[in-house]
Amino acid sequence: MSSRRSLGARWRRRRPLRTRLALAASAAVALVAVGVCAAAFVIIRYQMTRQLELHLTQTATQLTQRARNWGPTAGDTSCRYQAVPCMQIVPSDPARDPSRPYALPAGDATRQVAGGRHTAYYSELTVAGEPVRMFTTKLPGRPEALQVALRSDTVDRGVRQAAWALSAVGGAGVLLAAALGYWVSRTGLAPVARLTATAERISATRDARHRIELPTGPQAREDEITRLATSFNIMLGELEQSVTAQRRLVADASHELRTPLTALRTNAELLARADRLTDAQRDRAAAALGRQLREVTTLVNDLIELARDEEPHPLVEQVRPAALLEHAVTAAREHWPQITFTLSTDTAAADITVPGVPPRLARLLSNLLDNAAKFSPPEGPVEAELSRVPGAVELTIRDHGPGIAPADLPHVFDRFYRAQAARALPGSGLGLAMARQIARAHNADLTAEAALGGGALFRLRVPAA
Incomplete structure (x- = not known):
């Protein structure tokens, strides 16, 4: 597990920033699209099921008003028609059941509703090979339960169609998210790409005269990336001035040092043949050598002082x-x-x-x-x-x-x-x-x-x- 996490971390570090940004933007948009589609599916399914349950409740209310003198009644249909509900009345006492078998399941929960020991409920079942949604409620003033069932294949089919439609929309949203993520990363990181290219070009050529091209005109944006590119250009300008000043200092210093060093070498070579010189010539050469050494020492000390651009704070x-x-x-x-x-x-x-x-x-x-x-x-x-x-x-x-x-x-x-x-x-x-x-x-x-x-x-x- 830890090896997989380390491999994933190395993969993320090796990916370019544009790729990571595109993946992040695409994942965010895709997650939102999938979440919206999933929420829409749940809402559609709930609403369609709720409409079916409301229909069953209304039908049960109407039948309750008409079935005041009915006794236990077995199902008169097998829910063969989609728009026609089937119903039956089940007593709390199984001994009072009619001779005909019930078309709808009548279990212990149904007996408890008939006896008032259980609240009304909805259930899903299959009758004659067809999906059915059934509502079970107690008949007022009688120890009997009314069961009303209606085929739910229309609702199931509508839910499946909505699922396919939302899946297609979600897939299109994911593809659109990938395209938008790529476009956002490419457009948003274009100045960063130019900055990277300029930095790499300067690193390869060691030429600080390169600059990042900034947008101009009335539509030019002053965002964070543009300010970063502007700051980078200013830094490059300072770097160019520093490099130019350094080169000029080195060239001027070498030019200024060449003459006293040549004189030092000449006087040193002259003193090396001191046996051929008179005392006056030797004294003059020694004095000139000492004077030139002081000048070179002063010049070198001045160069060292100039190389330090700031004062030590302590x-x-x-x-x-x-x-x-x-x-x-x-x-x-x-x-x-x-x-x-x-x-x-x-x-x-x-x-x-x-x-x-x-x-x-x-x-x-x-x-x-x-x-x-x-x-x-x-x-x-x-x-x-x-x-x-x-x-x-x-x-x-x-x-x-x-x-x-x-x-x-x-x-x-x-x-x-x-x-x-x-x-x-x-x-x-x-x-x-x-x-x-x-x-x-x-x-x-x-x-x-x-x-x-x-x-x-x-x-x-x-x-x-």
């Missing part, structure tokens, strides 16, 4: 942007002694706290300050200002350098992007991209714009706690 705490900015400006002054950094903090923003990871926010501020210092002229000022705005804290960092060209403004935060004016400056082109990623991870908004009077202005808005 490290999130309430931090004061004013304290972080003051610390970042102090570190920038030490790193860029030739640049003048000015800090202005609004009194209303001095004690505001925001949720975040302090080292990551400090890295964001240091990247912005380093970028401003890199583009500022010697002894040029870099202005950092912290203020309170409705529902947030706003930080602005402005330099007085060449500014940002309108063509470069949309790409300022792209990875490895360098404007024409920045290609001769040190750096990997990942600082602003990392700053934007850290800002997004903290639900902050980081934008860049051209400052009035020259230079670039970076604006960071962090939601307040």
Whole structure:
């Protein structure tokens, strides 16, 4: 028994969803059709039998009124005619039976009805080879029972005809249910089939550019399947963007790493022949090797930071942007002694706290300050200002350098992007991209714009706690 159940379960798991849905819908409709036909058969049979019994009751009432002075009477017919009832009167005492044999069965139940010890009843029997429905009741005021019988073959034939008709209707209903189940499964699961085909095509080709075709026009339905297909298309779009960004990151990283790795290999090969170099040449090669190692290390660390799209939640705490900015400006002054950094903090923003990871926010501020210092002229000022705005804290960092060209403004935060004016400056082109990623991870908004009077202005808005 358990093996049969396991086989059935495996069969259901292996069947496609369309087949299972078609079978379920067909079984449900077929069950309803069969149930309706069975109920109709029961009702028809009951009503026809009930009509026959009502006829027998009426006939018995009429005979009772006419048989007030009759004595025990044997059946005068053998129920040979369908429309003519046959009757007989049976006394409670068998000694009073007439000499003629009874045409209808007169048993103990009939004697008890005649004696008033049993209620009236209906019974089915066969008389002279014909089916008969008989009603037995007591004659009022007399110790006798009246039996009235009527042939029931007409009713039986009508019941059989109704059974055949309902069986045909039920069979047609089952076939119609199968057709409707197939149509429902095919129509209702068409978007799911397209979704499955698209997913299988993406799995086979590894191309996330495929999309599910959605119905358009005024007759397009907004049902659950359509919303599922729309969500799947949105997910595919996000996946395509993620794959494209990943490929671009890998390509840009390989391009950026190729030059320092080549220089590292050249200097390493040069130091391998140190016996042929002078002391000055060896010192220069060693210094260049160390500098290039630091650049590669910084670049790899930046790539690792960019590969992480979210901040670790256990490290999130309430931090004061004013304290972080003051610390970042102090570190920038030490790193860029030739640049003048000015800090202005609004009194209303001095004690505001925001949720975040302090080292990551400090890295964001240091990247912005380093970028401003890199583009500022010697002894040029870099202005950092912290203020309170409705529902947030706003930080602005402005330099007085060449500014940002309108063509470069949309790409300022792209990875490895360098404007024409920045290609001769040190750096990997990942600082602003990392700053934007850290800002997004903290639900902050980081934008860049051209400052009035020259230079670039970076604006960071962090939601307040």
